[in-house]
Amino acid sequence: MQHVKDSLKSLIQPLLAILVGLIVGAIAILIVGGNVFETYGALWKGAFGSFYFTMNTFARATPIIIVALGVALAFRAGFFNMGSEGQMVLGALAAALTGLYMPGPGIVKMIAAIIAAIVVGGLWSALAGWLDKRFGMNLLIVTLLLNYIATLFAGYMVAYPFKDRTGSSALSQSVMLDSSVWFPKLFKGMTLHIGFIIAIVATIVLYLFIQHTKKGYEIRMLGGNPFFASYGGVNRGRLMVISMFASGALAGFAGASEVLGSSYRFLDGSLTSANYAWTAIMATLLANSHPIGSAIASILLAALQTGAMGMERNTDIPMEISSIIQAVLILFISAKITIKFIKRKKAGAKDGSNI
Amino acid sequence: MLLEMKSISKSYGTVIANDNVNFDLKKGEVHALIGENGAGKTTLMRILYGMESPTSGEILINGKPVVFQNPTDAIANKIGMVHQHFMLFSSFSIAENIVIGREPKKGVTFNRKQAIEATKALSEKYSMPVDPTKKISECSLGVQQRVEILKVLFQGAEVIILDEPTGVLTPLEVKELLTAIKHLTAQGKSFIIISHKLSEIMEVSDRITVLRDGKITGTVNASETNEEELSKMMVGRELVKLERPEITPGQAIIELNNINLKGNKTKPLLKNINLNVRAGEIVGIAGISGNGQSELLQVISGLVKPDSGELKLQNTNVTGASVKQIRANGLAHIPEDRYLWGVSKDATVADNGIMCHLDSVSSKGVLQQSKIRELVSGWVKHFQIKTGSLQTKAQFLSGGNLQKLIVARELAHGTPFIIAAEPTRGVDVGAMEIIHTELLKRRAENGAVLLVSSELTEIMKLSDRIVVMYEGEIVGELDAKTATEEEISLLMAGGKAGATR
Numbered sequence: 001m002q003h004v005k006d007s008l009k010s011l012i013q014p015l016l017a018i019l020v021g022l023i024v025g026a027i028a029i030l031i032v033g034g035n036v037f038e039t040y041g042a043l044w045k046g047a048f049g050s051f052y053f054t055m056n057t058f059a060r061a062t063p064i065i066i067v068a069l070g071v072a073l074a075f076r077a078g079f080f081n082m083g084s085e086g087q088m089v090l091g092a093l094a095a096a097l098t099g100l101y102m103p104g105p106g107i108v109k110m111i112a113a114i115i116a117a118i119v120v121g122g123l124w125s126a127l128a129g130w131l132d133k134r135f136g137m138n139l140l141i142v143t144l145l146l147n148y149i150a151t152l153f154a155g156y157m158v159a160y161p162f163k164d165r166t167g168s169s170a171l172s173q174s175v176m177l178d179s180s181v182w183f184p185k186l187f188k189g190m191t192l193h194i195g196f197i198i199a200i201v202a203t204i205v206l207y208l209f210i211q212h213t214k215k216g217y218e219i220r221m222l223g224g225n226p227f228f229a230s231y232g233g234v235n236r237g238r239l240m241v242i243s244m245f246a247s248g249a250l251a252g253f254a255g256a257s258e259v260l261g262s263s264y265r266f267l268d269g270s271l272t273s274a275n276y277a278w279t280a281i282m283a284t285l286l287a288n289s290h291p292i293g294s295a296i297a298s299i300l301l302a303a304l305q306t307g308a309m310g311m312e313r314n315t316d317i318p319m320e321i322s323s324i325i326q327a328v329l330i331l332f333i334s335a336k337i338t339i340k341f342i343k344r345k346k347a348g349a350k351d352g353s354n355i
Numbered sequence: 356m357l358l359e360m361k362s363i364s365k366s367y368g369t370v371i372a373n374d375n376v377n378f379d380l381k382k383g384e385v386h387a388l389i390g391e392n393g394a395g396k397t398t399l400m401r402i403l404y405g406m407e408s409p410t411s412g413e414i415l416i417n418g419k420p421v422v423f424q425n426p427t428d429a430i431a432n433k434i435g436m437v438h439q440h441f442m443l444f445s446s447f448s449i450a451e452n453i454v455i456g457r458e459p460k461k462g463v464t465f466n467r468k469q470a471i472e473a474t475k476a477l478s479e480k481y482s483m484p485v486d487p488t489k490k491i492s493e494c495s496l497g498v499q500q501r502v503e504i505l506k507v508l509f510q511g512a513e514v515i516i517l518d519e520p521t522g523v524l525t526p527l528e529v530k531e532l533l534t535a536i537k538h539l540t541a542q543g544k545s546f547i548i549i550s551h552k553l554s555e556i557m558e559v560s561d562r563i564t565v566l567r568d569g570k571i572t573g574t575v576n577a578s579e580t581n582e583e584e585l586s587k588m589m590v591g592r593e594l595v596k597l598e599r600p601e602i603t604p605g606q607a608i609i610e611l612n613n614i615n616l617k618g619n620k621t622k623p624l625l626k627n628i629n630l631n632v633r634a635g636e637i638v639g640i641a642g643i644s645g646n647g648q649s650e651l652l653q654v655i656s657g658l659v660k661p662d663s664g665e666l667k668l669q670n671t672n673v674t675g676a677s678v679k680q681i682r683a684n685g686l687a688h689i690p691e692d693r694y695l696w697g698v699s700k701d702a703t704v705a706d707n708g709i710m711c712h713l714d715s716v717s718s719k720g721v722l723q724q725s726k727i728r729e730l731v732s733g734w735v736k737h738f739q740i741k742t743g744s745l746q747t748k749a750q751f752l753s754g755g756n757l758q759k760l761i762v763a764r765e766l767a768h769g770t771p772f773i774i775a776a777e778p779t780r781g782v783d784v785g786a787m788e789i790i791h792t793e794l795l796k797r798r799a800e801n802g803a804v805l806l807v808s809s810e811l812t813e814i815m816k817l818s819d820r821i822v823v824m825y826e827g828e829i830v831g832e833l834d835a836k837t838a839t840e841e842e843i844s845l846l847m848a849g850g851k852a853g854a855t856r
Contacts (some may be wrong), residue, residue, distance in 0.1 A: 101682060221702065228710070233678035233711060
C-alpha cells in the first residue's frame with residue numbers, strides 16, 4: 001500500500017511540471033493568435049490520434065526509453081552520467097560496422113551487432129567512471145566532454161574510411177545494412193520494431209533489479225547516501241565502474257536499436273539532431289530516476305515531439321511550441337536539481353558527481 | 356503571569372501530538388519542558404513560536420489572548436526561539452548574523468559599523484562575549500549558540516525558548532551556557548528549555564513540566580524533586596537498574612599497534628595509538644570531540660587506511676583491509692553521526708535495516724521481502740521503535756527511534772567486537788536505558804565493546820577501562836572503578852598523564 005502511495009506522490013511533481021508547461025505553451029499559442037484547444041487537440045491527434053500515429057510515437061520513444069533506463073541506473077547510484085549521447089553514437093557506429101563486416105547469417109550478425117554496441121557504449125561510459133575513480137576527474141564534466149570526442153570520431157569514420165561511396169549521395173554515412181540484419185517490424189507498414197518490446201521488458205527488468213536484488217540495493221544506498229554505503233562496506237569505486245558500464249551499455253544498445261530497427265545504416269548527425277539522449281536525460285530527471293516513470297516520461301516527451309509535427313501540419317502554429325513546453329520542463333527540472341545539489345553540498349558531500 | 360498556554364491540543368490526522376496541555380511562564384523564570392522523544396515538547400513550542408497553529412486552545416500574553424500566524428508574530432510579541440540545529444549563515448560575520456532582518460541602515464546601504472557597535476553593546480549588556488567581526492564558520496558551536504541567543508535578544512525577546520540547547524556543546528560550554536542563562540534571568544528575561552538532560556535541568560530551572568504521550572504528567576518545582584522522580588514521570592515506570600556483573604576479561608579481540616595517520620594538516624590526526632579491547636570488556640574513549648576519536652574509529656572500521664601501524668581483529672591482521680573484510684572478521688559499528696554515516700534518509704526503515712544483513716535476507720542475489728520483514732519487525736518490537744511501518748522513510752523517524760534502529764541493526768550481527776560511538780546522543784531516557792542494557796548484555800556475552808562518548812557520565816557508567824584522547828594521542832588510561840571525573844577532565848583538557856598515573 002505504502003509503495004503505491006509513494007509512487008503516486010512522486011507523480012505529483014512531474015505532472016505539475018507538465019501542467020505548467022502546457023499553460024505556458026497555451027499563452028504562447030494565444031500570443032501567436034492560435035486557438036488553444038484546437039492546437040492542443042491537433043498536438044494530441046498528432047501523437048495518439050490514430051493507431052498509426054500512436055505506433056509512430058512509440059517508435060520515436062524506443063531509443064529514448066532505453067537511454068533513459070541507462071541514465072536512471074547511473075543516477076540511482078548517484079552518478080551524473082551526461083555522456084549518453086556519445087555512448088549512443090558509438091554504440092550505433094559499432095552496430096553498423098559489425099552488421100556490415102561480420103560474416104555469417106543475418107541473425108548472427110544482428111546479435112553480434114547488438115553485443116558490439118553494448119560493449120562499446122559500456123566501455124566508453126566506464127572509461128569516465130574509471131577516470132573519476134582513479135584520478136578524481138569530475139564525472140559530470142568528463143562524460144559531457146567525451147560526447148564531443150565520440151560524435152566527432154563517429155562522424156569521421158563515416159566521412160572517410162567507411163563512407164558509403166556506392167550511391168551518388170554526398171552524405172556522411174555508412175553503407176546500408178543487408179535486410180537480413182534488420183530488426184523485424186511489429187506491424188506491417190509501420191515504423192515500430194521489436195526494439196520497443198525490448199525497451200519495455202528492459203524497463204521492468206531494471207525496476208525489479210534495482211528494487212529487489214542485492215546489487216540493486218547497494219546501488220540505491222550508494223545513490224541515497226554515499227557515506228552510509230561506504231560505512232556498510234559498499235565498494236564505491238567498483239560499483240561506479242559497473243553502473244557506469246551498464247548505463248553506457250544501455251545507451252549503446254539504444255544506438256544499435258536505431259541502426260538495426262529504423263535507419264539501417266549509420267548516418268552522421270541523425271542521432272544527435274533528433275536529441276534522443278538529451279530527451280532521455282530530461283525524462284529521467286522528470287521521473288526522479290524511477291525506471292517505470294522514466295519510460296512513461298520518455299513516451300510523453302516523444303509524444304510531444306511527434307504531436308508537434310502533426311500540429312504543424314494541421315494548424316498555423318509552428319512546432320516550436322513544443323520546444324517552449326519542453327523548456328518549461330527543463331526549468332522545473334533544473335530548479336529541482338539545484339535544490340538537491342545545494343542540500344548535498346550542505347550535507348558535506350564533496351563529490352560533484354553526486355546528485 | 357507573563358505567558359499562558361491554555362488547553363492546547365494539536366493533532367495531525369489521527370496522531371495526537373498535544374492533548375489538552377496547560378503551560379505557563381513567570382517573568383524571570385526558567386521553566387523546563389522535558390519528556391521522551393515524541394512526547395510533544397517540540398510541537399508545543401512550535402505552536403508558541405507561531406510555526407504551527409493549535410487545533411484548539413489559546414495563548415495569553417500578560418493576560419491578553421494572542422494568535423500567532425507565523426514566527427514574525429511571535430517575535431513581535433517578544434518571544435524568541437533558538438532551534439536545536441542552529442540557523443546561522445556560516446559565511447557571514449557574527450554581527451551580520453545578529454542584525455539580520457533588522458539591519459541598521461545608512462540611506463539604502465547596510466551600516467556595518469553600526470551593526471558591529473550594536474553587537475558589542477548587546478554582548479556587554481548581557482555579558483556574553485563575542486567578536487562581532489568573526490565569521491560564523493570560524494566559531495565553535497558554543498559561540499554559535501551564544502550568537503543565536505544574542506540574535507533573539509536583539510529582536511527584543513523577553514521569552515526565550517531553547518530547544519535541546521546542550522546537545523552539541525562540550526562540558527565547559529555547557530557550564531558557560533548555564534551561567535549565561537542565570538545572568539539573563541537576573542535581568543528579567545524568562546526561559547523555556549526543552550531538554551533530556553536531567554542534571555542540567557535540575558541545575559538551572561525553577562520549575563519543570565513533564566510531558567508524556569502529548570499529555571502533561573506534572574509540573575514540579577526543581578527544588579522539590581530529584582532526577583529519579585523526573586525520569587519516572589517521563590517514562591511512566593521505574594527505570595531498570597543496569598546489571599554489571601564482574602567479568603574477568605579474556606583475550607584481546609581488537610589490537611591497535613602504533614597506528615599513525617597523518618592527514619593533510621600539519622598536526623598528525625593519530626599519533627602512535629596503542630589500544631586493545633578484550634573479550635567481556637567495555638573500553639571507553641573519553642575526549643573533547645575533534646581530538647582524533649572520529650579518525651580512530653574510521654581506521655578501525657576500514658573507512659580510512661592508516662599511514663603506519665598494525666590493526667588486528669581476532670588475531671587476524673586487517674590493516675588496510677576493506678570495510679567489508681573487516682566487518683566479515685567480526686566488527687559491528689554504531690556510527691557517531693547517525694545521519695551522515697548511519698542511514699540513508701530517503702530510504703525506508705526496512706532498507707536502512709538490512710545494510711550488511713544482505714546475505715541473510717537474500718537468496719541467489721534476490722532480496723526476500725518476507726525475510727526482511729521478519730528481521731526488521733523483530734527489532735522494531737524488541738527495541739520499541741516508533742515507526743509508521745517498515746516502509747516509512749527514515750527521515751520521518753525521530754532521532755531516538757532512528758538510533759534504536761541503528762543499534763538494533765548492528766547488535767544483530769552478534770559480532771565479537773562492536774564500536775559504539777555516541778550510542779545515545781540526542782536519545783531520550785527510555786531509549787538510553789534500552790541501548791545501555793543491550794551494550795552491557797553484549798559485554799556479559801563475552802563481547803568486546805569500544806565506547807566513544809562525549810558524555811562523561813555515560814563513559815563512567817559503562818566502561819571497565821577509560822582511555823583519554825587529546826590531539827590524536829592517547830594521553831591516559833584509567834581504571835573505571837577508581838577514576839574520578841576531575842581526573843578525566845584534566846586529561847581531556849591536555850593535562851599531563853604522568854600526574855594521574
